[in-house]
Amino acid sequence: MSKPDLVLLHAPSNHDFRKRAVMHGPISDVIPSTPLFEMYPIGFVSIAGYLEQHGLQARIVNIANRMLQDPHFDVEDFIGHLPATAFGIDLHWLPHAQGSLRLAEIVKQQHPQTPVIMGGLSATYFHQQLIDYPQVDYVVRGDSAEAPILDLVRRIKAGASVEDIPNLTWKDKDGAHYNSLSHVPSHLDEVPLDYGYPIRSVVRYRDLTSVLPFRNWLDYPITAVLTCRGCSHQCITCGGSRYAYRNSCNRMAPAYRGPKLVARDIQSIQRFLKGPVFVIGDIRQAGEDYADQILQAMKAEGVKGPIVLELFNPASASFFQKVKEAIPDFSFQISPESHDEIVRRSFGKGYTNRGLEETIKAALESGCRKLDLFFMIGLPRQTSGSVMDTADYCRALLREFKGKGRLQPMISPLAPFVDPGSRVFENPAKYGYRLRLHTLEEHRQALLSPSWKYMLNYETEWMSRAQIVETTYEAGLAFNSLKRDFGLISPQAAAAVEARARQAMELMETIDRIVAQRDPELEEREMARLKELMEQLTSTTCLKKELEWPAVPFFRNLPRMLWAFCTGRASGAL
Numbered sequence: 001m002s003k004p005d006l007v008l009l010h011a012p013s014n015h016d017f018r019k020r021a022v023m024h025g026p027i028s029d030v031i032p033s034t035p036l037f038e039m040y041p042i043g044f045v046s047i048a049g050y051l052e053q054h055g056l057q058a059r060i061v062n063i064a065n066r067m068l069q070d071p072h073f074d075v076e077d078f079i080g081h082l083p084a085t086a087f088g089i090d091l092h093w094l095p096h097a098q099g100s101l102r103l104a105e106i107v108k109q110q111h112p113q114t115p116v117i118m119g120g121l122s123a124t125y126f127h128q129q130l131i132d133y134p135q136v137d138y139v140v141r142g143d144s145a146e147a148p149i150l151d152l153v154r155r156i157k158a159g160a161s162v163e164d165i166p167n168l169t170w171k172d173k174d175g176a177h178y179n180s181l182s183h184v185p186s187h188l189d190e191v192p193l194d195y196g197y198p199i200r201s202v203v204r205y206r207d208l209t210s211v212l213p214f215r216n217w218l219d220y221p222i223t224a225v226l227t228c229r230g231c232s233h234q235c236i237t238c239g240g241s242r243y244a245y246r247n248s249c250n251r252m253a254p255a256y257r258g259p260k261l262v263a264r265d266i267q268s269i270q271r272f273l274k275g276p277v278f279v280i281g282d283i284r285q286a287g288e289d290y291a292d293q294i295l296q297a298m299k300a301e302g303v304k305g306p307i308v309l310e311l312f313n314p315a316s317a318s319f320f321q322k323v324k325e326a327i328p329d330f331s332f333q334i335s336p337e338s339h340d341e342i343v344r345r346s347f348g349k350g351y352t353n354r355g356l357e358e359t360i361k362a363a364l365e366s367g368c369r370k371l372d373l374f375f376m377i378g379l380p381r382q383t384s385g386s387v388m389d390t391a392d393y394c395r396a397l398l399r400e401f402k403g404k405g406r407l408q409p410m411i412s413p414l415a416p417f418v419d420p421g422s423r424v425f426e427n428p429a430k431y432g433y434r435l436r437l438h439t440l441e442e443h444r445q446a447l448l449s450p451s452w453k454y455m456l457n458y459e460t461e462w463m464s465r466a467q468i469v470e471t472t473y474e475a476g477l478a479f480n481s482l483k484r485d486f487g488l489i490s491p492q493a494a495a496a497v498e499a500r501a502r503q504a505m506e507l508m509e510t511i512d513r514i515v516a517q518r519d520p521e522l523e524e525r526e527m528a529r530l531k532e533l534m535e536q537l538t539s540t541t542c543l544k545k546e547l548e549w550p551a552v553p554f555f556r557n558l559p560r561m562l563w564a565f566c567t568g569r570a571s572g573a574l
Contacts, residue, residue, distance in 0.1 A: 002057060003057075003083040003084065003085070004057045004058055004059040004083070004084050004085070005051065005056040005057050005058065005084070005085045005086070005153050005157065006047075006048075006051060006056065006057075006058045006059075006084065006085065006086050006087075006088055006117075006149070006153050007058070007059045007060075007061060007082060007084040007086075007087050007088070008040075008044050008047065008048060008058060008059065008060045008061065008087075008088045008089075008090070009061050009063050009087055009088065009089050009103055009107070010038070010040035010041075010044070010060075010061070010062045010063060010064055010065075010089075010090060011063055011064055011089065011090075011096055011099035011100045011102070011103040012036040012037070012038060012063070012064035012067055012068070012096075012099045013035070013036050013037045013064075013095040013096050013098065013099050013447060014036065014098050014099055014447055014448070015075075015098060015099045015102035015103060016102075016448075017036055017067075018067065018071060020448070020527075021450070021527035021528055021530060021531035021534055022448075022449070022450060022451070022527075022534070023450065023451035023452060023504075023507060023508065023511055023530075023534045023537075024451075024452055024534075025413075025415070025451065025452035025453075025469070025472075025504065025508075025540065026412060026413065026415075026452075026472060026473075026476065026504075026539075026540050026541045027095075027412075027413070027415045027416055027452050027455075029412055029476075029539055029540065029541050029542050029544075030374060030410050030412045030542065030547065031547075032214050032216075032217075032220070032222060032544070032547065033214040033215065034068065034214075034215055034538070035538070036064055036067075036068060036099075037064070037093070037095050037096060038062060038064035038065045038068055038214050038215055039213050039214040040060065040062055040064075040090065040213060041090055041092045041120065042193075042224055042226055042280070043090070043092070043119075043120075043145065044060050044090070045060075045193060045194070045195070045197060045198065046146055046191045046192065046193055046226075047088070047145060047146050047149055048060055048197055048201075049192040049193065049194035049197050050146035050147070050149075050150060050191070050192050051146075051149070051150055051153065052194075052197065053192050053194075054150055056150070056153060056154075059084075059201060059205060059210075060198070060201060060210065060211050061082070061207075061210040061211075062209075062210055062211065062212060062213070063075060063078075063103060064099070065209060065210070065212050065213075065214065065215060066078070066209055066210060068215050069209055069215070075103075075106060076106055076109070076110060079106055079107055079110045079111075080110040080111075084111075084114060085114070085153060085156060085157055086114060086115045086116075086117055086152075086153055086156050087104075087107050087111070087114060087115070087116050087117065088116075088117045088118070088119065088149065089103055089104050089107070089116065089117070089118050090118070090119060090120045090123075091118050091119070091120045091122045091123040091126075091130070092119075092120030092121055092122060092123070093120070093121070093122060093239075093419075094122045094239075094417045094419065094420055094443055095416060095417065095447065096122070097122070097440060097443045097444040097447060098444045098445075098447035098448060099447075100118065101133060101135065101136075101444060104116045104118065104133070104135040104136055105135045107135070108134070108135040115137040115138060115156055116135055116136055116137050116138070117137065117138045117139075117140060117149065117152065118130060118136055118138070118139050118140070119139065119140040119141070119145045119149070121143070121239050121240065121244075121248065121249075121419075121420075121421065122239070122419075122420055122440075123139050123140075123141070124139075124141040124142060124143075124248050124249060124421075125239070125244075125248050125420040125421045126420065126439075126440040127139040127141050127169045127178070128169070128176070128178070129439060129440045129441070130169075130440060131169050131170070131171055131176045132176070137170065137171070138152060138162075138168060138169065138170045139168070139169040139170075140152065140167055140168060140169075141167045141168070141169060141181050141248075141249070142167045142181055142183060142184060142249045142250065142251075143184075143229045143230065143245065143249045143251060144183060144184065144185050144191075144229060144255075145167070146191060147183060148165055148166055148167045148168060148183055151165050152165055152168065162179075163177065163179065164179070165179055166179060166180055166181070166182045166183040167179065167180075167181050167182070167183045181249070181250045182250070184249065184250050184251050184252075184255075185229075185255055186253075186255055187255050187256060187257070187258070188226065188228070188229060188255050188256060188257035188258075188261075189257060189258045189261060191226070191257070193225065193226060193265050193268075194268075195223070195265065195268045195269045195272065196268070196272070198211045199272060217554070218553060218554040218555065219551075219553050219554075220275070220548055220551050220553075221273050221275045221551055221552075221553070221554045221557065222275055222276045222277075222278060222548075222549070222551060223269045223273060223275065223276075223277050223278070224277065224278040224279075224280055225262060225265040225266055225269070225277060225278075225279055225280065226257060226262075226265075226280050226281070227256060227257055227262055227279060227280060227281040227283055227285075227294070228254045228255060228256045228257065228280075228281045228285060228286070229245075229251070229254065229255045230242070230245045230249075230251045230253065230254030230255055231245060231254060231281075231285075232253075232254055232285050233312055233348065233349075234348045234423070235347060235348040235349065235422075236346075236347055236348045236380070236422060236423045236424050236431055237347070237414060237418045237419060237422050237423075237424045237425075238419055238422050239419025239420055239421045239422050239425075240419070241348070241422060241423070243421075243422070243423050244419070244421035244422050244423075247421060247426075248421040254285060254286070256285075256286045256290065259290060259293035259294040259296075259297045260293075260297045262279070262283075262294050262297065262298075263294065263297035263298045263300070263301045263303060264297075264301060266279075266298065266301070266303050266307070267301040267302070267303060270303070270304060272557065273552070273554075273557050274551075274552040274557060275306075275549075275550075275551035275552055275557075276305075276306040276307070276308055276331075276548075276549040276550070276551055277305075277306070277307055277308065278308045279307065279308065279309050279310065280310070281310060282309075282310045282311055282312040282313075283295075283309065283310075284312075284315070284319070285312065288319075291319070291322075292322065295322050295323060295325075295326035295327070296326065298326045298327055299325070299326040299327075303326075303327060304327075304328060304329060305327055305328055305329025305330060305369075306329045306330070306331060306369060306549040306550060306551075307327050307329065307330045307331070308330075308331045308332070308333065308549065309323070309330060309331070309332050309333075310332070310333050310334070311332055311333065311334040311359065312334075313349065313351050313355075314351050314355035314356060314358065314359040315359050315362065315363075316362065317362040317365070317366070319362075320362045320363055320365075320366035320368070321366060323366065324366045324367055329369060330367075330368060330369065331368060331369045331370040331371065331372070331549060332363055332368055332370075332371050332372070333371075333372040333374065334356075334359065334371070334372070334373060334374070335373075335374040335375075335376070336349070336351075336356050336373060336374075336375065337349060337374075337375060337376045337379060338375060338376070338379055338382060338386065338390055339353065339375070339389060339390045339393035339394070340381075340382070340386050340389070340390075341353060342381055343379050343380065343381050343382045343386060346379070346380040346381045346431070347376075347379050347380060353393075357397070357400075360373075360397065360401050360407065361401065364401055364406055364407065368406065369406065369549070370406050370408055370549065371406060371407050371408065372408045372409075372410065372547075373394070373397075373407070373408065373409045373410065374410055374411075374412070375390050375394075375409065375410065375411040375412075376411070376412065376413070376414050377411065377412070377413045377414065377463075377468060377471055377472050377475060378413055378414035378415070378458070378460065378463065378468050379414070379460075380431050380432045380433070380460065380462075381432065381462060382460070382462055382463065383462045383463065384463060384467055384470075384471040384474075387411075387471050387474075387475050388471075388474065388475060388478060390411065390475070391411075391475055391478035391479055391482060394409040394479065394482060395482045395485075397409065398482060398486045398488075399486075402486070405486070405487060405488050408483075408488060408546060409479060409482075409483075410479065410542055410546065410547075411475050411476065411479050411541070412472075412541065413468060413469075413472045414458075415452055415455070415456060415468075415472075416446070416447075416452055416455035416456055416457065417437075417443065417455075417456075417457045417458075418433065418435065418457055418458045424458070428458070432460050432461040432462065433458050433459070433460050433461075434458060434459050434460070434461075435457055435458050436456070436457050436458065436459075437457040443457065450511050450514070450515060450523065450527050451508060451511045452469070453465055453466070453469045453508065453511075453512075454515070456468065456469075469508060470505075472541065473501050473504060473505045473508075473540070473541070475541075476497075476501050476540065476541025476542065477498060477501055477502075479541070479542070480494050480497045480498055480501070480541070480542070481494070481498075483542075483546075488546070489543060489546065493543055497539070497540070497541070497542065497543060500536075500537050500538075500539065500540045501540045501541060503533075503537055503540075504537045504540040507530065507533060507534065507537065510530070511527070511530075514526045514527065
């Protein structure tokens with residue numbers, strides 16, 4: 001087996017989760033992964049594909065998933081026997097602050113002379129703090145790491161200077177150095193989203209588990225394609241907003257992928273897998289012409305489905321009609337955040353409930369398989385009462401748009417962190433927030449807290465941390481009841497969710513009493529005693545199944561994959 005030039009490692013949010021008791025709560029209830037956030041970023045695939053396109057070898061290893069799949073998986077031993085010219089570790093979203101830094105530490109212990117490279121949005125924001133950690137050698141900043149990483153790995157192999165590589169933060173005996181953040185591609189047409197790469201990697205390294213995106217992916221193989229980097233919107237807590245991209249990544253405008261390439265990316269996936277494909281980014285962001293071209297290209301490529309599209313704001317009936325003509329099986333997601341237009345506007349979304357309701361009507365009438373509505377807790381001007389009113393609003397929506405269960409409302413807390421780089425993180429008081437944590441190290445330490453309540457890095461003028469936690473469970477119960485009443489979930493499933501939610505509420509009160517003792521040894525003993533119960537209390541506000549679209553399990557896709565290899569369709573990058 002050849003030595004990879006770059007091994008990309010993905011860490012769990014908390015490296016010590018197998019031995020340390022933490023009540024993660026509902027922080028991942030409305031995403032496919034567990035609270036360990038074991039789903040690695042799509043950038044891993046583009047980086048690996050880009051390096052291989054240019055003659056280097058790259059390997060993806062999802063350490064988080066390996067740890068979840070096997071309680072006895074020895075990280076230190078595995079890393080110790082893992083050869084590489086360099087290791088790359090993502091710190092994209094801040095909940096990985098503890099796990100990513102601990103994994104970097106393990107890499108340095110096992111391979112003291114091998115460079116450790118970190119990257120991602122959070123790594124970019126905290127690059128000056130991150131480079132001060134002894135286990136970090138380089139930080140690649142910005143949202144497009146492919147070319148800088150290729151240049152960096154080549155120079156590491158050659159022992160050459162790195163002082164002119166764009167977007168690079170690095171250190172030597174003279175201290176830290178910050179190269180210019182000047183590599184900001186204006187389009188994504190040269191990004192090789194090679195969806196055959198993971199399959200070829202399995203064959204090359206004889207290792208399936210390491211490349212799995214998240215824990216139950218084999219049963220539910222959902223995939224994603226990228227339409228853009230950057231955003232045209234200004235949600236005030238989002239580290240991927242226009243404001244954050246401009247200030248952290250030096251991106252003045254979104255970079256888009258060509259419509260034909262987006263459609264080809266989807267078709268490439270569908271050669272291997274029959275399952276849902278999530279299209280990242282509202283395809284209307286670049287204008288109606290761009291959206292039309294994507295839909296026309298999908299139709300020309302014979303894209304089937306299920307295809308899941310995002311809406312960042314309301315859409316017209318004519319748009320849904322175009323989608324219907326292009327894609328035979330489609331669904332949508334939109335995040336109104338709150339039913340209250342004042343709250344929604346304060347968060348950075350200016351559309352009205354009338355616009356939302358007209359969108360729902362048009363989507364369902366067009367034949368949309370499923371329309372997910374995501375609401376959030378922890379917003380500006382939002383009180384506990386307002387959150388509960390959101391549940392009443394959703395009940396009214398379900399009454400109006402029965403749609404045979406196709407309208408699916410969900411609610412979750414803004415947790416555990418307000419994103420670094422967002423407008424709230426930069427100026428919390430202006431938006432009615434109070435931040436408890438500011439540095440990377442403070443967030444790393446917070447992830448070791450006994451429960452998600454103590455991880456929260458904020459509270460608002462309208463809701464304290466305790467109120468955010470309490471309201472989350474109460475709202476979860478209210479949403480659970482309305483989904484039962486309208487047949488979105490069975491009475492048995494609703495009863496199970498309610499039982500877990502009420503157990504979680506009781507457990508949170510118990511943890512509060514333990515923490516109030518201010519006795520670290522007592523806290524450690526009591527939390528260890530409660531660990532098994534905590535691990536059982538997953539999906540406490542909804543069911544993961546509510547997020548899913550029809551999918552064929554991975555192993556039933558093997559004939560399709562073999563056909564792709566036999567016909568030569570898996571041999572190269574797009």
